[in-house]
Amino acid sequence: MKTIGYAAHSSDANMVPYHFERRDLRDNDVAIEILYSGICHSDLHTVNGDWGPQPYPLVPGHEIVGRVIEVGKDVKNYKVGDNVAVGCMVDSCQDCDQCHNHEEQFCRNGMTPTYGAPDRISGYTTQGGYSKHIVVREEFVLSVPDKLDISKAAPILCAGITTYSPLRNWNVGKGSRVGVIGLGGLGHMAVKLAVAMGAEVTVISRSTNKEDQAKEIGAKGILASTDEAAMEKAASSFDLIIDTVPVKHTVDAYVPLLDVNGSLVIVGQVGPMDGFMTWPMISGRRRVAGSLIGGIKETQEVLDFCAEHNIHPECKMINPDEVNDAFAHLKDGDVAYRFVMDMSKLENAA
Numbered sequence: 174m175k176t177i178g179y180a181a182h183s184s185d186a187n188m189v190p191y192h193f194e195r196r197d198l199r200d201n202d203v204a205i206e207i208l209y210s211g212i213c214h215s216d217l218h219t220v221n222g223d224w225g226p227q228p229y230p231l232v233p234g235h236e237i238v239g240r241v242i243e244v245g246k247d248v249k250n251y252k253v254g255d256n257v258a259v260g261c262m263v264d265s266c267q268d269c270d271q272c273h274n275h276e277e278q279f280c281r282n283g284m285t286p287t288y289g290a291p292d293r294i295s296g297y298t299t300q301g302g303y304s305k306h307i308v309v310r311e312e313f314v315l316s317v318p319d320k321l322d323i324s325k326a327a328p329i330l331c332a333g334i335t336t337y338s339p340l341r342n343w344n345v346g347k348g349s350r351v352g353v354i355g356l357g358g359l360g361h362m363a364v365k366l367a368v369a370m371g372a373e374v375t376v377i378s379r380s381t382n383k384e385d386q387a388k389e390i391g392a393k394g395i396l397a398s399t400d401e402a403a404m405e406k407a408a409s410s411f412d413l414i415i416d417t418v419p420v421k422h423t424v425d426a427y428v429p430l431l432d433v434n435g436s437l438v439i440v441g442q443v444g445p446m447d448g449f450m451t452w453p454m455i456s457g458r459r460r461v462a463g464s465l466i467g468g469i470k471e472t473q474e475v476l477d478f479c480a481e482h483n484i485h486p487e488c489k490m491i492n493p494d495e496v497n498d499a500f501a502h503l504k505d506g507d508v509a510y511r512f513v514m515d516m517s518k519l520e521n522a523a
Contacts, residue, residue, distance in 0.1 A: 174204065177519060178304030179496050180230040184222035187497045188303070191230055195308045196295065203251050203314045204243035205259065210302040211236025211327035211486075212496065212512040214358060214419045215443070217503050219289060224443060227289055234302030235261040235287040236327040236513075238317060248311045256317040258476065259302065260330035261466050262286055263313045264293045275470035277313075303496065305519050315473050318480035328358060328486035328511040329479055330472065336363035336415055337475040338467035339438040340370060343413045347371030352396070352414040352430060356383050358511045359417035359441060361487055364392050366475075367415075369482040377414070377427065386509050390487075398426055409457070411435055416442075423447040428459055436460040486511050492518040 180191035198204055216233035218224055237259040241251050251257060264285035265277040277284050285293050288301030301307075317326055336359055345351060349372040353363045356376050367374045368391035376387040376395045384395040396407055409432045416424065419441040427437055428449065439446070439461070453459060467475070479485065487510035491499055499512040 174306055174308065176304055176306040178232040178300065179493055180232045180300075180303075181220040181227075182230045184220065184227070188220070188500075191232060193230075193232070193300065195306055196292075196297070198243060198245045198308060199294075199310070200245040200247040201311050202245045202308050203241055203248055203257065203311055204306065204308050205237070205239040205257060205314070206242050206306055207237055207239040207302055207304060207516045209238045209324055209327045210234045210304075210514045210516055211331065212499050212503070212514065213328075213331050214441075214503055215331075217500050218419075218443070220500070228298045231289055231298075232300035232303050233288055234304070235259070236330040236332070236511075237287070237302035237307060238323050238327045238330075239307070239516075242306075245311075250311060250316075251314060256323055258315040258317050258326065258330050259287060259307060259309050259313065260315065260334060260472050263299060263309050266293075267312065275468040277468050278466050303493065303514065305516060313469060315469070315476060318477055320480040320483070321476065322485055324490065324515075325485040325488045325513070326476070326479075327513050328362065328488065329476055331466065332358045332362045332486060332511060333366070333475050333479065334467040334472045335359055335440050335464070336417070337366050337478070338471055339413075339415060339440060339464040340367055341471070341474075342464070343436055343438065345370045345372050345413060349373070350410060350412045350432070351375070352377050352411040352427075353392070353417065354378075354398075354414060354427060355417040355441065356387055356509045357417060357419070358486075359419075360415075361386075361390060361509050363415045363417060364390050365484050366478070368392070369478070369484060375411070377430075383509055404430070409433070413438065415440060418442055421445055421447065423449060424461060425449045425453075428453040428461065431457065431459045433457045434459070436462055439463045488513045490515055494518075
């Protein structure tokens with residue numbers, strides 16, 4: 174299948190239109206016309222080579238919503254015309270204990286990311302959602318509930334599941350006290366999801382500039398991390414803190430905010446972190462942990478949860494030819510929404 178996308182050809186070059194071919198359908202494959210593609214901060218890191226050398230040319234994108242246009246002969250759950258989604262991974266071994274436990278992201282043999290990795294069968298580099306079409310095995314295709322606005326659903330496939338998974342795994346519910354560090358693409362979804370679960374949510378940010386935005390999506394308010402008196406007063410006041418900061422930082426100031434047995438879960442930064450003091454952890458049996466997206470079953474669960482509770486990411490719709498401007502905006506500073514590309518405009522790319 175011939176298609177077109179936007180690709181990076183090196184770590185220091187803008188993305189440009191790129192013609193390439195998707196694989197022929199295997200018996201268990203679903204071919205999808207991509208309608209909307211979200212832009213994740215991790216796309217920026219990957220394209221820039223921040224996480225190591227990349228197999229350029231590289232088409233990023235792992236927040237994908239589209240429509241089925243063809244299915245392999247063994248596909249059982251999807252038909253032409255269905256609204257579907259694809260997230261951060263497109264394959265795994267399907268045979269290890271983690272895959273059997275619906276935790277494909279922790280596949281013992283390594284899951285296959287949606288872009289920038291060897292296909293498990295062919296060995297060709299996977300290419301992502303900044304494109305007109307994609308072909309994915311049925312087990313990694315998700316159903317988009319009718320109640321969701323498909324133009325706003327794409328960020329649920331990464332920002333949504335990345336924050337939903339720790340909220341579920343740390344048993345957030347009515348009465349839980351949740352802090353969310355940062356109010357960007359991940360942070361605003363963490364707030365919306367935790368509020369829908371019944372938690373009291375506070376955004377933790379360097380300033381109170383986004384307090385109105387935080388309250389509009391259900392947060393109690395903002396705790397300014399630069400306000401020493403406020404931070405001291407807030408000691409031991411959270412059961413769980415979701416840390417969405419996507420760059421290297423220290424967690425020293427945040428750990429004392431946890432109550433006894435509380436956990437701070439890192440979902441933003443991938444890579445080195447500054448050292449931290451152990452006394453606040455030891456003195457309150459507090460934990461610093463990490464969480465990586467979620468399995469396919471849990472990703473379907475968050476799509477259904479968002480549909481049930483009318484949760485949509487805050488989105489700014491752009492055309493694909495504006496992707497480099499969006500990347501520059503992300504690099505300059507996080508924003509309380511997610512860029513989403515209308516891929517129907519991709520046909521106009523030169």
